Amino acid sequence: MKNLAYDFKTIAVVLGLSLLFTIPVKAQKSDFKYYFKKAEKGKSDQFFGLAQHYYYGDGVSQDFKKALHWFEKALEAGKGRTGWAEYFIGRIYKENKELKDYEKAVFWLEKSYAQTEANKSVASKVISDLVPLLFYGKGTAQDLDRAFQLASSLEEKEKPLIPLLAEMYEKGLGTERNDTLAAKYYEIALKNSKDYSGELHFKVAQLREKTTGLSSATWHYLESAQRRYAPAYDEIARIPVRFYKGEELKTLAFQVVDAAPYLKDKPRLQYVYAAMIHSKGFTNYQNYAMAYGYLKNSEAAGIKEALPYLGMHHFYGLSTPKNESLGAEYLLKSSTDMVSQYTLGMMYHKGIYFEKDDAKAFNYLLESSKQGYPPAGFPVAHMLENGIGTKKDVVRASRLHNALILRDANTNSMLRLSEMHRSGVLGRRNIARADELLADYKRYSDVCNWCEGSLIVSCTVCEGTGHGWKYSRNSPRTANRSVLCGQCDGSKVETCPFCFGTGRKQKPNNSSTHSYDLFMRYLFGQ
Incomplete structure (x- = not known):
């Protein structure tokens, strides 16, 4: 029993010693009173810790003057933690309203930066504070080259510096202008931002339009307008409705324009809105009468893009008495518009309203294609390949097909x-290229991706074996050759479960086609 009692005493002593060297020490490090008492007694190792308590307000009211005092005391004692004390002093002079002094801030931040080779952990922090001062010339002469050099030296760009780095690339400050990198860093800034400002979206949109075209800028223009950034409304009025691809983008576009505070005073926005509410499948809200009214307002304001839509209204009698001659007149008025050119080209080609004239049809379609209207390209290539309305040229047709x-x-x-x-027909057979294009066709067309149009696939239950399964503890699932698969009855195949045996991709029930596309299908005779 004595031995047992001795053992208990030993265990208690060991546990006590372990607690003594762990919990109290850890608690002391986060205890303001501990640092304060030690520092007041002249323990220089605690000067820096006490300064941090005052700086962050940890365990005591935040007091930057006292923090500054103790950081300076730590430096005098040689306990400045290799650049960290200088960094915090620079931060206080840079950010605190009462103590703000940009010259002192630059002085101390430069002293901290000089020690980054010895202490790399402070480098990103001091650079993120020093760069704006160099960039704007606060507390020192403006030095754009050095500001860019420091900002771009960080392996992982500090969040506060990203908008500044984007601005440098955008305006060519301290480096060569680079719109692509400017757009990239502005987009990163957007992801890091909490307010997602309309102005920032607008900047990205403008840069994207310069570098990759209006289509890639569309979403950012719409996001900017949704945040009521006034200049964005003028820009989205320029965006063709055909650029609003995808349900999310269509929904956003409609919400933005529908709620546009300047709609009544902006005839071009009225045209965009009219195009939306005119279009089947664009929104759940379709109103030909309202669309016609806005289109007439746009026409009165000299917006030629409205004329093809007005032509359709009169040609079909949408919310207005049917008048094919007036509809054709509107299309001819806007014959420089790519949509009207395409429409007129197909009407001449099919002999609808106008007398059939393939030469005129080709010229109209070619001009529409040159302006970038997607549906016009294939008819032009078809006419070139077959010599319809123009000289036969299969090489030129193949080049156009490649471009499309x-x-x-x-x-x-x-x-x-x-x-x-x-x-x-191009001079020699190229089976490899033909197979490659056919594979691309199957991938991009309406052919079911699962069965590739074959209507059947390997049975998904028996995995193409035709056998059933048996189960046991040792082997949870093994083929049972004496039993036929209950799904395929031993045939090893089943009707494709993705296209239900149609060979086509299944589309949502609510999907419908743009009314203009329906018109074009009618002209194509499809």
């Missing part, structure tokens, strides 16, 4: 160019 594939992923061009390579 690269620009629009045009599935009709993929299929036709595949056939051209397979048949050898």
